[in-house]
Structure formats: C-alpha cells, structure tokens
Amino acid sequence: MITFKEAFQKVLDHPLDLGVEAVSLMGSLNRVLAEDIYADRDFPPFDRATKDGIAIQFSDFVNNGQSFVVEGVAAAGEVQQVLKDKSNCLEVMTGAVVPTNCDTVVMYEHITIVDSKVTINEKVKKGQNIHYQGSDEKAGALLLSKGKKITPAEIGIMATVGKATVKVMGNPKICTIATGNELVEVKDIPKPYQIRKSNMLTIEAALLNSKIEASSLHLLDEKEIIKKELKKALTENDVLLLSGGVSKGKFDFIPEVMESLGVQKVFHRVLQRPGKPFWFGIHPKLKTVIFSFPGNPVSTFANYHLYFLPWLQTSWGLPLENSYIKLSAAIKLTQPLTRFIQVNTESKDGIFCATPVVENGSGDLTSLAKADGFINLEPRDEIYVVGEVVPFVKTR
Amino acid sequence: MITFKEAFQKVLDHPLDLGVEAVSLMGSLNRVLAEDIYADRDFPPFDRATKDGIAIQFSDFVNNGQSFVVEGVAAAGEVQQVLKDKSNCLEVMTGAVVPTNCDTVVMYEHITIVDSKVTINEKVKKGQNIHYQGSDEKAGALLLSKGKKITPAEIGIMATVGKATVKVMGNPKICTIATGNELVEVKDIPKPYQIRKSNMLTIEAALLNSKIEASSLHLLDEKEIIKKELKKALTENDVLLLSGGVSKGKFDFIPEVMESLGVQKVFHRVLQRPGKPFWFGIHPKLKTVIFSFPGNPVSTFANYHLYFLPWLQTSWGLPLENSYIKLSAAIKLTQPLTRFIQVNTESKDGIFCATPVVENGSGDLTSLAKADGFINLEPRDEIYVVGEVVPFVKTR
Numbered sequence: 001m002i003t004f005k006e007a008f009q010k011v012l013d014h015p016l017d018l019g020v021e022a023v024s025l026m027g028s029l030n031r032v033l034a035e036d037i038y039a040d041r042d043f044p045p046f047d048r049a050t051k052d053g054i055a056i057q058f059s060d061f062v063n064n065g066q067s068f069v070v071e072g073v074a075a076a077g078e079v080q081q082v083l084k085d086k087s088n089c090l091e092v093m094t095g096a097v098v099p100t101n102c103d104t105v106v107m108y109e110h111i112t113i114v115d116s117k118v119t120i121n122e123k124v125k126k127g128q129n130i131h132y133q134g135s136d137e138k139a140g141a142l143l144l145s146k147g148k149k150i151t152p153a154e155i156g157i158m159a160t161v162g163k164a165t166v167k168v169m170g171n172p173k174i175c176t177i178a179t180g181n182e183l184v185e186v187k188d189i190p191k192p193y194q195i196r197k198s199n200m201l202t203i204e205a206a207l208l209n210s211k212i213e214a215s216s217l218h219l220l221d222e223k224e225i226i227k228k229e230l231k232k233a234l235t236e237n238d239v240l241l242l243s244g245g246v247s248k249g250k251f252d253f254i255p256e257v258m259e260s261l262g263v264q265k266v267f268h269r270v271l272q273r274p275g276k277p278f279w280f281g282i283h284p285k286l287k288t289v290i291f292s293f294p295g296n297p298v299s300t301f302a303n304y305h306l307y308f309l310p311w312l313q314t315s316w317g318l319p320l321e322n323s324y325i326k327l328s329a330a331i332k333l334t335q336p337l338t339r340f341i342q343v344n345t346e347s348k349d350g351i352f353c354a355t356p357v358v359e360n361g362s363g364d365l366t367s368l369a370k371a372d373g374f375i376n377l378e379p380r381d382e383i384y385v386v387g388e389v390v391p392f393v394k395t396r
Numbered sequence: 397m398i399t400f401k402e403a404f405q406k407v408l409d410h411p412l413d414l415g416v417e418a419v420s421l422m423g424s425l426n427r428v429l430a431e432d433i434y435a436d437r438d439f440p441p442f443d444r445a446t447k448d449g450i451a452i453q454f455s456d457f458v459n460n461g462q463s464f465v466v467e468g469v470a471a472a473g474e475v476q477q478v479l480k481d482k483s484n485c486l487e488v489m490t491g492a493v494v495p496t497n498c499d500t501v502v503m504y505e506h507i508t509i510v511d512s513k514v515t516i517n518e519k520v521k522k523g524q525n526i527h528y529q530g531s532d533e534k535a536g537a538l539l540l541s542k543g544k545k546i547t548p549a550e551i552g553i554m555a556t557v558g559k560a561t562v563k564v565m566g567n568p569k570i571c572t573i574a575t576g577n578e579l580v581e582v583k584d585i586p587k588p589y590q591i592r593k594s595n596m597l598t599i600e601a602a603l604l605n606s607k608i609e610a611s612s613l614h615l616l617d618e619k620e621i622i623k624k625e626l627k628k629a630l631t632e633n634d635v636l637l638l639s640g641g642v643s644k645g646k647f648d649f650i651p652e653v654m655e656s657l658g659v660q661k662v663f664h665r666v667l668q669r670p671g672k673p674f675w676f677g678i679h680p681k682l683k684t685v686i687f688s689f690p691g692n693p694v695s696t697f698a699n700y701h702l703y704f705l706p707w708l709q710t711s712w713g714l715p716l717e718n719s720y721i722k723l724s725a726a727i728k729l730t731q732p733l734t735r736f737i738q739v740n741t742e743s744k745d746g747i748f749c750a751t752p753v754v755e756n757g758s759g760d761l762t763s764l765a766k767a768d769g770f771i772n773l774e775p776r777d778e779i780y781v782v783g784e785v786v787p788f789v790k791t792r
Contacts, residue, residue: 027580029601043762046588050692050759052645075617075647079589093645095578095691097589108644136760143762151792152605156598156693160591160761164583182491186421188561192442193475193493195556200554205425205495209548221758237615248504248737249448249489251471295491296446297482326746328783350785352746363446365556366439366539368549374568389746396547 004306004378005340007063007270007280011307014282014289016316019170025158028150030211031168031315032178038146042134046080046182047098050128054111054118055092055102057083059124068118089118098130105129147318156357167214169316172238174207175231176200179205179245179254180295186374198365199243199300206304210312214241221230221251241308244295248277253272254292255279265392271379272338275299278307296362302340302374305393325375325392328353331384338378340372343392354392372396400702400734403666404673410662410678410685411711412593415566419561421554424546426607427564428712433550435541436557438530440726442476443494447525447526450507450514451488451498453479454522464514470495480594485514494526513627521753528731543714568634570603570610573626574598575641575650576691577617594761595639595689595696606708610637617647626650630684640691642675650688659686667775668734670758672696674703692758698736698770701789721788723770724749727780734774738767739788742762750788768792 002010020034042363049055056068068089072080076095083090083101090099098105107129110122137143143157150158150168158166178200184190185197200216207214217233219226226245233240245254245267255268258281268279277300279292293300310320325345333339344356354375359367373394376385382391398406416430445451452464464485470477472491479486479497486495494501503525506518533539539553546554546564554562574596580586581593598611603610613629615622622641629636641650641666651664654677664675674695675688687697687704706716721741739750744750750771755763769790772778780786 025597026601026604029604038763044759045586046590048759050757052643052648073646075577077579077590077617078646079587092644093647094643095576095591095640116636131757131759136756136763144765149792151599152598153697153767153792155601156594157699157761157765159582161596162582162585162592181471183473186555186558189558190441191475194473195441195491196558198552198555201421201555202548205551206424207549208422208425221473244491247448247490249472250469250487251489252448301549301552306542324746325742347719347748350720351749352743352748360532361446361527361529361733363440363444365552366435366533369540369544369553372547396545396549 001265001269001271004270004272007267007278008185008307008310010055010266011280011311016172016289017237017286018172018315020167021170022165024166025155025164025166028166028168029152029155030160031150031314032318033144033148033154033166035167036142036146037161037163039137039141039143041139043137043160043183043353044131044133044135047133048131049092049094049096049098049105049129050108050131051105052094053092053107054089055083055099056089057086057101058104058124060152061104061120061124066120068239069120070113070116075122091131093133103127103130110328144387171212173236174239174241175217175233175237176203176214176367177217177233177240177242179219179221179226179232179242183218198293199297200241200264202297202301203241203243203304206244219245221245221253223253223257226253227257227260234261234263234283234286237288240288240290241304242290242292243300246277246294250335251372253287257292258292259299261286271333271336272340272342275303297365298359298362298367299366300343301395305374306340306376323392324389325352325354327375327384327386327388327390328355330386331377332357333379334383336379338376340374340376342367343373343375344370345372354390397667398663399666400666400668403663403676404703404706405638406662407676407707408710412568412685414568414634414711415429416563416629417566418561421551421560421562424554425548427546428567429540429542429544429550429562430713431563432538432542433536433554433557433559435533435537435713439533439556440527440531444527445488445490445492445494445501445525446527447501447503448490449488449501449503449525450485451495451501452485453482454520455498457520462516462737465483466509466514473545499523508635522628533565546585558669560604560754567608567709567729568708569632570635570637571629571633571640572599572610572611572630573613573615573636575615575622575638576616579614584603594695595691595715596608597635598693598697599637599700614625615641617641617649619649619653622649623653623656626653629658630659630679630682633684636684636686637697637700638686638688642673642688642690654686654688659684664667667732669731670736671699674699676703685691693700693761694738694758694763696789697764702736702772703771719788719790720785721748721750721786723771723780723786724751726782727752727773729773729775732775734772734773736770738763739769739771740766741768750786757775
C-alpha cells in the first residue's frame, strides 16, 4: 500500500491533453478560458459622458461666466457632435460621445435651463463627468488570461470585445460505471437485499458542476460481461470513473479484467480512510485513465474530490489551489492512515472554521448532506488542536 | 432619495410566490428543494457486510475455537442466506446481506482458507464489519428539508430513496432588457460611437448560475416602441431586469413609460454608489416586479447581487445568508452614501480577507474580472480600519 501523498502524486503524473474547444459565448460560462482575451479597442472607446447634463469648454467657463446657450443635444449612440460656438453648450446624455470642443460635463442637477439658456449653480471642475477614452484599458491590452474560470463578469468582458465564440479547455469524455448485482434504478422498488444506484448519480451531478456531461454504465458481477463492456468503454472514453468492484471480494473482477484488457495498474489500495481500496490505472495505448473508487458512497465522494478534481485541473494546465480551514474541535488520529473527515464549515467574523460531522462510517450516505467538505489530515501522533489550520476540500 | 437599507427592505417587501415545479432528479441539481425528503426504508436497509471475508456466529467462535468449514458464498444483490450449522461459516461479500445465524464478519486479510476450511489469524470482536440496518437513519426519518440547495450530495440521497422526480422552488419568468441606441450585438463591429451589449449578457450568465434561463430584449430610445414592448414584457414575465434608461437624460423614458403602463414606482434613486439611479417598481395587477438598474456595468452587477439575489432568496422562502470578511486595507468614506466596493478575497491561515480592487469608476467593466465580490460599507465618519469585519457579497 502507498501513502495518500504518493498516490496523489501518481495521479497527477498521468494528466491527459484535453485540447481546446470553441463554444458560444454563453456556452463558455463556468468553463476554463483557453485563449488570452485582448481589448479590441480602447475601453471606453471614446470620451464618454457619465452624467446627463451639458457639455462645455471649461476655459470658456472660466473666462465668460456661468451662462450658456444650448446649441443642441448629443445623445448616446450618435456620431460625435461639434460645439460650434465655444461659449455655448450642448446637452449631453450618459453614454454619448463628448462633443468636439467640449472637455467638461455638468449634470442636470447642477444647472437651471430657461428658454435654452443654461445657468450653472455649482462649482465645476475641468474634465468632470467624462470617462476618458482608454482610461480603463488601451486597445490591445490583455483583459483576461488563458486559464481563467469564466464567470458572469468574464462573459460581460468578452461580450464587449466581440467574442461571440470562445476557446475553452476541452472536456474529457467520461463514462461513470456502477458495478454490483445489488444495484437497481432510482425509479425501481428495491427488493430487500437490493439498493438503488446513487453513487454514480452523485458523481454525474458533480461532473455537471464542472460542465461535463458523462455517459453511464451499470456492470453486473459477471466477468465476461464486465470484460466486453469495459473493452468498449476504454476505447470510447478518455476517463472511466468506477465505483465498486475493487475490494477483496470473489466478484471484484475489475482489477483483473482491467489488466487483461491492457490497462496498466498504477496503484491499488492507499493508506487512507475512507477509500482505501482505490484502484488507479491507465491504458498506455488508448490513453484512457481509470479511477476505480471503492463502492461506499463517502469513499467515492471523497476520492472524486481529492483525486479526480485535482487531476482535471492539472489536465487543463491549471495550478492546484489549496484551501485551508481552522479546526473548531480537536481531533486525535489513532491509525497510520490519512483521514478525510467530513466537516461543517462556518465563517464567523471573517474566520473560516470546520467542525467534524457526526457520521456512521463510509457507508453513511446521509452524512454527505450534512457536510460542506472534507478536511485532509495526515497521520501523526500529536493531537490536532482547536484553532489549528488544516487542508480543506470543499464539496458544496 | 432613500438609503440603501430602506431600499433593500422595500425590495424584500415585494416578494413573488414562485410556486413549486416538479423536475427530474438530475434536473434538480443546484435548484432549491421544495419538499421534505424522508427515508423510504432503513439506511442501510439490511445488516450489510462492510468487508469481504466470512460471516460467523460469534458465540460459536468463542466456544469452539478458530476453525470453520465454508458452507457457501453470500454475494451482494442476493437474497439473505442462512448459515445452517452455526459452527460453520459463509463467505460474504461487501454489500451483501449478513446471513441468518451470523453476527460477525471477519475479513479475508485476517483469515487463511485451505480446502474450504477457514482459520482465523486475528482477534475478532463480536459484531465487527457489519453496517447495521437502520444505524444511519430509520425508515421515515427526515433526510433533507425543504429549502435546501440541491448539490451532488443531495442528488445521491434522493436517488437512494427513489426520488426520480423532485419538487423544487419555481423559477420566475424573467426578461432582461437592455436599453439605448448605442448598443450593438456581440458579433457586430461597433461604429466609433457605439458599444457592444454586455451588461445584460453578464446578468443572463449570472441567472444561469441560479438555473434561470431568461429571455432578452433590446429597446431603442424611442418612447412609443419602449411602451409597446414593455407592455408585452410586463404581461409575459414575472420579473423584468433592465439596464439603462433611468437617469436624468432626455431619452431616459423608462420611469415615465412604466408609470403610464400601470407600474407603481416603489422607489427611484438610492443613496449608494455605484448604482444611485436604481429604479424599482411593481405592477399591482399583473404582479410583475421591475428592477431597473443604471446602465453602467459595475452598477448593474452590484445591484443584481445586492438587491435581486436577496429578493430571489426571499421569494423562494429562504432565509438570507449574511457573509462577512476582514478588511486588509483601511478605507475612508468621504460621502454620505452606502458604498459597494469591489474586492479581491484571500483565505490565509483560515482567515478570509478583502482587498479593494483598483478600478476606474462604475463604467470600468474590466474591473469586474479582477474582483471576487463587493464589500458593503455604510457611510460613517470614522475610518474603516484594517482587520475590521464588514459585510461581503460574493460575485464569483
């Protein structure tokens, strides 16, 4: 058996090149940007009025006092207007191009207009209420870098520079595979010795949160069927995520069948709880990567977050983000195993704290709904004390 | 003008009853549960072996020593077997029903099998390696409560209890409305005085993150067209989200047209920055709620997160969750306005800190990509000091 740290490194040592995909702007939401995004023109693209009011030439204001005749109106979405007589003014609307010969905007709240004659009632600062061309960004400036997660803010920026189509990191083709004769469909009424499939639905939902739509398969505990189906799945997918079939049972055929199909075992069994029987392999020719998780719901869920998601980040060429949290309860580990412990989190006065969830072992599916994530504790003799900062992996 | 706190309360005072919708299990991901979910049977539903090995009767083990003859195999997914001779054993697989007359499971790692005769090599504790029926939850137990956000963990739990269809809180029918002659489509090349639409695409993306697919509209600055289109939109939607057209400009027809269509203004203009010209109204007969945000990108984005999302939570009957963060820079406010300041966040040693983003005013769209959210500071004379805990609204 190997340690968690060794297993983790071995998983990261086998990334896939997932390529790049072009998707619609809105389809890029929550994907990872695979190109740099530049300003196609200055931001803003012209000297833009930021208030509704009048545009004037300030020098004239200083020289000639506080009254102006209105020459006309400059609206948003119109060509730039010209102030003909610099001692006059133009009414100007928010978003409009500041007219030629004007350098200052005075808002309606600060003026009085009587018969097309404006009186200014407040102090005026030269250049006020103008959002200058290129003052946010110059044309050609790098706005978003490759590798950035695309959130609504990035959608807005890409819309502004005309990215109707966006290059994003490719998604792996994934098949989730449930194993075991005891499993029936969600819509079915299980017999007393059966249970409904849930593990791989949990994983499919988690994949959807990474914008990956996986296919799915259910394998019964019959070696020949498993072999035939896995052979097909290995060819058709980049990644197989399995649950169950990797323990020491008489019908745990997965490792044996995998190896007979040319899959190279990278490791089997890790010094960790939950998820000790985790089996990881690759098919060197087909370039398929196989994560075979133990069948217990908490084990599968933990291994997905602790191994698969970092593997996905690495395959996308992204740095891993480590997150930490303060313990609000002391924890004593009694065995030489890395422990993934389900916790509730709480942010109080800006401090992020974790409290272990009361659960009933790795088969306790209902405990998942009580937790916000796992803390990841390396084995050690000394107690983990209250207030200690430990690694944390978020699951909701 | 009213204060932010007053405006916020007025928005919350106008929730909509959004009803309940039945969706497929997987379609319920990231929605809000609208029914309580109960255990349909015990969790686990039978005494379940948690290890591969042999099942024995412990009393017999104590009495008769350490050797057992194997009577047969109990596999997962099969009816419960019976140990006929209590001094024998049955091989048992993980996930199988523990056979009748057995109360203890010994894993393969702790035994030797030679010619169907088992020798146990380790200490055995009565009842070990059994996940007892109902030990996680009893049939009828409340597993998930109405109002819970559905994450992958909840999908797994609902799968297990057979919820192929799930009741979730209904979504409002929303139309996002961009206004202004200066706006062109993302795919278009803007003329020098035009800009591409981006504000409402940002909002549509944000709505998708709440699993709401909005329709969209672009209104030019012509009063009769605005009137005709808004009349239709008010009838066909629960919520209108507008951007632009609510300032003091000559072509800011929205408030006037809204009122002519029977919309009741709840407030217009709030003592806040950004987003001061925010207009909020309701149509008492049609039950439409109208959020008319100022046209600047940062204003729209801030108002969406600070007003619309809490309104949505309230309409779904959920409590508002307040989040707080520590300031890592001092901030001095100079005007009697509530300030929404874009910040970067960092979690260091379990402490969650905010640093203001350098930006160029509410028109600076590119600043949105640099920020993780807004801090929300009430006006006051005293400086906001480093380490002070202030309200925070996440935007990514």
